[in-house]
Amino acid sequence: MSENQSTTSETTDKKELLEEEEEDGRSNKGVSEYYQKQNEMLENFKNDSEQIEAFNRMKSRKNEENSVKTQDSLINRHQDNLKEEEKLNKAAKRLANITLGVNFTLMIAKIMASVLSGSMSIISSMVDSVVDLTSGLILSISNRMIRKRDPYLYPRGRTRLEPLALILISVIMGMASVQLIISSANRISDKLNNIADPLDVTYITVGIMLTTVCTKFLLFMICQKYKSNPSIKVLAMDHRNDCISNLMTLGCAWMGKNYWYYMDPIGAILVSFYILYTWIRTGRTHALMLSGKSAAPEFINRIIKVGIDHDKRITHIDTVYVYHFGLKFLVEMHIVLDQKMPLKEAHDIAESLQTNIESLPEVERAFVHTDYDFTHHPHDEHKNV
Template identity: 40%
Template sequence: MVEPVTLESDEERSLLAQPNCGDGSWRLNFDGVQLCREQREKKLPRGLHDCLGVLGPEDNVADYYQQQVEMLEGFNEMDALAERGFIPGMSKEEQEKLAKSETFAIRISNVANMALFAAKVYASVQSGSLAIIASTLDSLLDLLSGFILWFTAFSMQTPNPYQYPIGKKRMQPLGILVFASVMATLGLQIILESMRTLFSDHEFNLTMKQEQWLVGIMLSVTLVKFLLVLYCRSFTNEIVKAYAQDHFFDVITNIIGLIAALLAKYIDDWMDPVGAIVLALYTIRTWSLTVLENVNSLVGRSAAPEYLQKLTYLCWNHHKAVRHIDTVRAYTFGSHYFVEVDIVLPAGMPLQEAHDIGESLQEKLELLPEIERAFVHLDYEYTHKPEHAQAN
């Protein structure tokens, strides 16, 4: 929520009945507030504190200038949306070409996940290594999470306005929450089995043929995953980047699992269950972070202050008749934001004109890719209490 924004004098908006007149001088404008090129491109020296992961004074200065650049870029984006009615970007042909490439990257990742999971299941059966089984469980997580993303995406494409009047986009984080809970349980089961093996007299044995199959399969899987990391990282799409991160983590877990199995054969048996415990703990930690992220998206967490600044800037520059901005809220409701805006218009403005101003602002807000729905409330003063009481 933001504080009410007001012009210095209401006389500056004396021509409210003619909203399209004038040269736009009433708008907020940051064209003259641009950082010089030296400030934008300056590389501040790094000291010993940077190697130790500690921020120094120069780091704070660099972060400050970076924030200013991002803020001005966000305001320029809002200016383009206010003036042109759309956000400038790639042409339709370029967007379609990029979408096809992203779809291909997702499909080839899913096919690779299925094929490599089958290969790792075979390696697990042949070797009996708990570390390899734990690594295979991580691959199962990737495979099933991809299926959940596909299923929820398919479900969201078949809306039912009577049973789901605001859509089904919250099905995706909900499905991930249920799935993550099941996978955490499997991870705990592997830890318990590894602890039992660790304190028993179980001996870990691999024949030469089993070792060759194990090394060949795990190295091949790791190589394919590494190539997929390089390919998926070339995209800017968040989903494809998430696949790249999953592939990278698979490379790490495959290497750890293989090393643990080989150390158990050539050094000591206890190294295999310890490797399995490490991988299971890593899996539980990864999915715990995923759970927290999806919980935050469902409980209505507020957007960052920088994003609220952009929305406030867009609302103020939307129309000359806007006298005050009472409230700007943006909060998560699934993977996107719901936005609530309260603007103050002149008390004597005709209903038709006020409605058109509010509706056009709503349409502008919903053009932003992060926003699912926007609600614009029109008022004639801002001294009253908020319309909606805060829940306890």
């Protein structure tokens, strides 16, 4: 009896020890993640300061003949950032045009494969290509409209056309996917009633689909090099989805012909649900951006840090709003200055702070409001909406 009790107590002790080790592991992991976030935040603070300093140095470079090497490096860094952004925009335009041409060619090939095979899975892939072609045209038109600015009709530009275009594409993809699901369900019903057409998945069809997969994978790998650009990131996601869906449709069509007929319409339904899910998620993300969703707390802290470090004459940071203005952010900052400060001095502080905030690549536009009091409620200055 005593031996059993001792064995039980040892087992209990081991369990408690294991539980403590697991808790310590979770605790250490939490501490590690915390410090990792802190380090990332400090790195972002440093990068923001360098970005702002480089921007200011570049503005006054014409008046400075003898620049220090460190200043030159900061200027060069900012110029490199501008060149990199321009390079990404050119790459996005080039890849969009290439994708447009490739999707048109693949659409023709898939139409042939659909006619030859009669497979619902391959038809779903063909419809996906048709919608891809449509989405490429929409993105191309929207990018062209964004570049052609009219300062009278659109004083702040038309950058929000891009997320609008992506939402429109999401709606088109969703409608096409739902229609394919209905058609596939009808094909299952026809087979149960013995009125469905037979499948004819030949080697020509297999060759077309495999060529599509290889082409899309190559485009995906190219897009991965420029994935920091939002448009290219969407293209990369689209190419990746096409690789997965085309492989799945080919497999389901092949199995439907050789093993079990129902695999073909079931595969079409699964592919359609996958496409529907990915594009609903994309549409939701960009809809939130257009609706003015707030930025992440980490980025708001970065904006606050810019305001705190800007000028010692700023006594308080009263209110800070950072929210989406399309793909980028709009910033509203209320700063408190001495009420006896001359207007010229207060204006120069606010304007230079606004310029510094707008020099950050994530910011589309910034507005700085000066005040002499910070005890009032923020809603007192604007109507509730």
